[in-house]
Amino acid sequence: MKIAMNLPDDHQYSIMQRILDGTLTIESVEEFREILDIYPDDPILRRKYADLLVEKSELDHAIAAFGLAAELFIDQGMNLQAIVAKILQWSIEQPTHQEGRRFHELLRDEGAQYTPLQRFWASMGYAELVTIMLRLVRVRLLTGEKIACVDDPANEIYFVVSGTLAETWSPDCQVEASRAGVDTEPILLGANDIFGNIFPLDKPTVSYTDIVAISDVELVKIAKPVLAEACKTHPHIEHLLREIYKPDNVDKCDRAWQTVRRTIRYGLPTKVELSGAQELGKDNAWSHTGIAVDLSLGGLCVDLGPRDSEHGLRKGQSVELSLDLLNEVAILDLTGKIVWHRQQETEKGNSTLIGIRLDTLKAADRELLTEYCAGSVGEQNLIWSLWDSLVKTD
Amino acid sequence: MNHHMNRGLAHSPEIWAIGGGKGGVGKSMVSILLASALAQQGQKTIIIDADLGGANLHTMMGIKTPVRTLNDFITRKYNTLDEICIQTSQSGLQLICGASEILSLANPQYAQKNKIVQGLVNLPADHVILDLGAGTSYNVLDFFLIADHPIVVVTPQPISIQNAYGFVRNTIYRKLSRLAGQQPSLNNLIKTAMDPKNDSQMRTIHDLFDAVSKEFDADLAIRIKEAVFSIRPWLITNNARDERDRNAGRIIQLVAEKYLTIRAKELGAIYYDPVIEKMVSQMRPITLLSPDSAARQDAARIVQRVLNEKRTARERIDN
Numbered sequence: 117m118k119i120a121m122n123l124p125d126d127h128q129y130s131i132m133q134r135i136l137d138g139t140l141t142i143e144s145v146e147e148f149r150e151i152l153d154i155y156p157d158d159p160i161l162r163r164k165y166a167d168l169l170v171e172k173s174e175l176d177h178a179i180a181a182f183g184l185a186a187e188l189f190i191d192q193g194m195n196l197q198a199i200v201a202k203i204l205q206w207s208i209e210q211p212t213h214q215e216g217r218r219f220h221e222l223l224r225d226e227g228a229q230y231t232p233l234q235r236f237w238a239s240m241g242y243a244e245l246v247t248i249m250l251r252l253v254r255v256r257l258l259t260g261e262k263i264a265c266v267d268d269p270a271n272e273i274y275f276v277v278s279g280t281l282a283e284t285w286s287p288d289c290q291v292e293a294s295r296a297g298v299d300t301e302p303i304l305l306g307a308n309d310i311f312g313n314i315f316p317l318d319k320p321t322v323s324y325t326d327i328v329a330i331s332d333v334e335l336v337k338i339a340k341p342v343l344a345e346a347c348k349t350h351p352h353i354e355h356l357l358r359e360i361y362k363p364d365n366v367d368k369c370d371r372a373w374q375t376v377r378r379t380i381r382y383g384l385p386t387k388v389e390l391s392g393a394q395e396l397g398k399d400n401a402w403s404h405t406g407i408a409v410d411l412s413l414g415g416l417c418v419d420l421g422p423r424d425s426e427h428g429l430r431k432g433q434s435v436e437l438s439l440d441l442l443n444e445v446a447i448l449d450l451t452g453k454i455v456w457h458r459q460q461e462t463e464k465g466n467s468t469l470i471g472i473r474l475d476t477l478k479a480a481d482r483e484l485l486t487e488y489c490a491g492s493v494g495e496q497n498l499i500w501s502l503w504d505s506l507v508k509t510d
Numbered sequence: 511m512n513h514h515m516n517r518g519l520a521h522s523p524e525i526w527a528i529g530g531g532k533g534g535v536g537k538s539m540v541s542i543l544l545a546s547a548l549a550q551q552g553q554k555t556i557i558i559d560a561d562l563g564g565a566n567l568h569t570m571m572g573i574k575t576p577v578r579t580l581n582d583f584i585t586r587k588y589n590t591l592d593e594i595c596i597q598t599s600q601s602g603l604q605l606i607c608g609a610s611e612i613l614s615l616a617n618p619q620y621a622q623k624n625k626i627v628q629g630l631v632n633l634p635a636d637h638v639i640l641d642l643g644a645g646t647s648y649n650v651l652d653f654f655l656i657a658d659h660p661i662v663v664v665t666p667q668p669i670s671i672q673n674a675y676g677f678v679r680n681t682i683y684r685k686l687s688r689l690a691g692q693q694p695s696l697n698n699l700i701k702t703a704m705d706p707k708n709d710s711q712m713r714t715i716h717d718l719f720d721a722v723s724k725e726f727d728a729d730l731a732i733r734i735k736e737a738v739f740s741i742r743p744w745l746i747t748n749n750a751r752d753e754r755d756r757n758a759g760r761i762i763q764l765v766a767e768k769y770l771t772i773r774a775k776e777l778g779a780i781y782y783d784p785v786i787e788k789m790v791s792q793m794r795p796i797t798l799l800s801p802d803s804a805a806r807q808d809a810a811r812i813v814q815r816v817l818n819e820k821r822t823a824r825e826r827i828d829n
Binding site: 304492494495496498499500502503506507508509 | 666668671672675679713714752754755757758760761764765768769
């Protein structure tokens, strides 16, 4: 069964995750290719690679990469993301009708249809799909940017391609809703959610909520008059659209949570002391102090801070680690192996990052680390996204 | 272990459990403020230091050396918890001191735990407040799970939020592992799901429901769902210093709803009051805090909200 949950999972050695969330920027096409050799089937990674190729003006390769990303997205049940990849591909080189039809057939035959949004994209006829794809406009938001305000005209429908937004009621609305006994808790919107109070299509409508990005977000939108026009020509589109807006879909689809969110990667910074043993016959033992910025039961990424070289670090080398968990246990001693290391430019100079795979944990250590990590990457990301947007002050 | 099974006495107390994962978030202070607010309303209240590994609630109540502790009950020196209650400086509020002198009590045996739970149910009070220890050991979670009003205390700090969420998460898995009982294969599945990065791709409680439904049967999946949905923790943000700080509890609420499918409810915030710190260091009972103190008023509002919700729920049942 193909459902939208089955994105490639959070990789325990962290590098893939960090590329995806933008905390590790890979600027070299060659280096990116090496990573793709290890993770060939990750559509989001493939899409990032295609974006990089566009930046580097390697457009022929970008066309192929977007095309492959689209296929991989379909494979993962991510029809919307596949369409966006295809739009990007075709914005470089216009497709032939045959290519267009091939993509439509692939989406129709292979695209998942478990949720109304998946059905929206996979059930359209060829002409309908082309009509919509030609009218989709890409929007990118940075964390903190507002995209909708209460009482402003609701002139567009938005589809969330990636990232997370928070939908909140205005203070006035909250007071009124509270009097009426209506729940006004903020709602989180993520990949494959939609927003925009567009119905009725032929009359002006306004937004009832404020919507703000709580991570970097990619959206596609269609203006309401354009959509109304398209629906006149293709009434089936309006039917599919109404299906997405049906209230009971919220329960059935659990809104955005049908897909794994890939928001900004956060983690509780944890101080770590690292030491590498001396190789036989060599005087190359080393020890470093760094911050584990991405810790899980499988491994961790350690930022050693600004330094000029990666002296002493070797892939495959065994290391001893002491993690300061800031709780009653305080220090947790573990062992592991370096699986990657690289230099990354930061404001303070070159920073060295190391990916470490932990050796099999003792039961007690595992329990402690489970408690400390307190959740999956998705849970952690959401906690820190919300922390930034709801509590943290500069 | 469900104390409701043992109820029957008209005066069985309502049990409040105050947990939160991280040490130092003010669980004891919140426990005292809530207990004091209940007593203020004329509700007979007993506060129990259930931090079995590091009992110190009595010092915050101005008692240097407790004459009787929970240990006296466990070792059968006294037969009922009622007998080890100590009157506090506030009318209507009694205290049961913890047992830090007996280190083994940090990990009481099942029978000892059961004895304490039975004792709680029979206490002659309207409300019993359990001040739980830090961390997410099974004993802490088990006391949390028996409460009528399970409350998680969080402070507006990243590590506190993370730990409080971990506490809620572990509570669920503890409840499920108890439900799994002697079924090793189900227990293994639950243990796997609890690992946030398990290889079976179970990332949410929904995934666990699906896995149980597939690997066992739909009825069991429904029972597990019901067990999860029955967990409704309340959230209190302690030591808030401004409006944004009040949102700390909301973070846990939102993440828990999405990933754990449970509906945690925010009870509100208790504002930071430097006077409390002073009183603690001077060993003056927190119950003597001025009624005008913001923290005290916040606690009174929280207590009122819980009592109102209970009344509304009861009216709904009656109608």
